[in-house]
Amino acid sequence: MSKLNLLDALKDKGFKLTVQRRRIIETLRQLGGRVSARDIHQALRKKNPSLSLDTVYRNLRLLTEIGLVHQISLQSGAVFELADDRRHHHHLVCIDCEKVACIEYCPEFPAYSDHAASEGFTVLGHIFEVYGRCTECQNKKQAANI
Amino acid sequence: MSKLNLLDALKDKGFKLTVQRRRIIETLRQLGGRVSARDIHQALRKKNPSLSLDTVYRNLRLLTEIGLVHQISLQSGAVFELADDRRHHHHLVCIDCEKVACIEYCPEFPAYSDHAASEGFTVLGHIFEVYGRCTECQNKKQAANI
DNA sequence: TCTCTAAATAGTAATATTCTTATTTGATAA
DNA sequence: TTATCAAATAAGAATATTACTATTTAGAGA
Numbered sequence A, B: 001m002s003k004l005n006l007l008d009a010l011k012d013k014g015f016k017l018t019v020q021r022r023r024i025i026e027t028l029r030q031l032g033g034r035v036s037a038r039d040i041h042q043a044l045r046k047k048n049p050s051l052s053l054d055t056v057y058r059n060l061r062l063l064t065e066i067g068l069v070h071q072i073s074l075q076s077g078a079v080f081e082l083a084d085d086r087r088h089h090h091h092l093v094c095i096d097c098e099k100v101a102c103i104e105y106c107p108e109f110p111a112y113s114d115h116a117a118s119e120g121f122t123v124l125g126h127i128f129e130v131y132g133r134c135t136e137c138q139n140k141k142q143a144a145n146i
Numbered sequence C: 001t002c003t004c005t006a007a008a009t010a011g012t013a014a015t016a017t018t019c020t021t022a023t024t025t026g027a028t029a030a
Numbered sequence D: 001t002t003a004t005c006a007a008a009t010a011a012g013a014a015t016a017t018t019a020c021t022a023t024t025t026a027g028a029g030a
Helices: A003-012 A019-031 A037-045 A053-065 A109-118 A135-144 B003-012 B019-031 B037-045 B053-065 B109-118 B135-144
Strands: A069-074 A077-082 A090-094 A100-103 A122-133 B069-074 B077-082 B090-094 B100-103 B122-133
Touching (some): A003 A019, A019 A053, A019 A077, A037 A077, A053 A069, A053 A122, A069 A122, A100 B109, A122 B109, B019 B077, B037 B077, B053 B122, B109 B122
Parallel strands (some): B090 B122
Antiparallel strands (some): B069 B077, B090 B100
16 A cells, blocks of 8 residues: 555545644654654654654554554564555564564455454454464473473 | 363463462453453452562463463553453454454464464464444444534 | 634643562472 | 472562643535
């Protein structure tokens, strides 16, 4: 999804195109993947000192909920990335070392939208994260148990 | 999964069976679904004043990561429930009114474990949440736009 | 363009969650 | 049973995230 389409998508769903939202999306794109709310806030504060941290959080949550942004929950806090830079995907998080790997898989939309419809829900977005152990941490674990 | 099996599962994965863990699991069962870390902490404080809130958070995260507990991320904070009380399931969350509905669907394990394996990951658990709008909030939204 | 209104924001306060470090404890093996 | 040690905990400090409220603003329509 291009930048324009992102803004269109926001508008289509009935949300306003505020300057803050434009800037947050722009910054998500500029900084690349896996940035925290604080990262975005600090980057934007340089030129727009009045930007509220609350606004960053509020919009990241909104963008996540309507599927335009991916959220990755690490122990150290949440990080985000635009959902449009590559094919829709999710993440593997190592519970020992916090390493993140991309997983080229997404729970298929039709598979659960039917269930959602039966509950009267209109689906907008989702969060899907897989937890496990990476190769190195599995080996460490085994070595410790010898 | 019965209570004993839960404890066995913890042990099998190499985690210690501390009294705090037993009590947290026991409380999750007693309080039923969708309790917050604070709920659990307060319930246990009555009889065990020294229990640390940090311990509750740490264990809820661990239990979630290894798939024994479900986490639901609401705007007001995260709530949890044992994964064993009924068939494995997930949740629909209304982004307007925060209503939660159960969705009898889970991204099938084999479908993504292959992807995970190719990255060298051993899968332990996952978080899957669907965001959307419930019937009432869709109607409100439409009424407002007339 | 001007007005109007619900939605969004800024600033700050309040909570929620995680981190740090010294101490305790479950599990293992002698 | 006892010693040992990595894992887990308690307590409190530090961050992360959300809530509250007065004010501003995007978008719709006159």
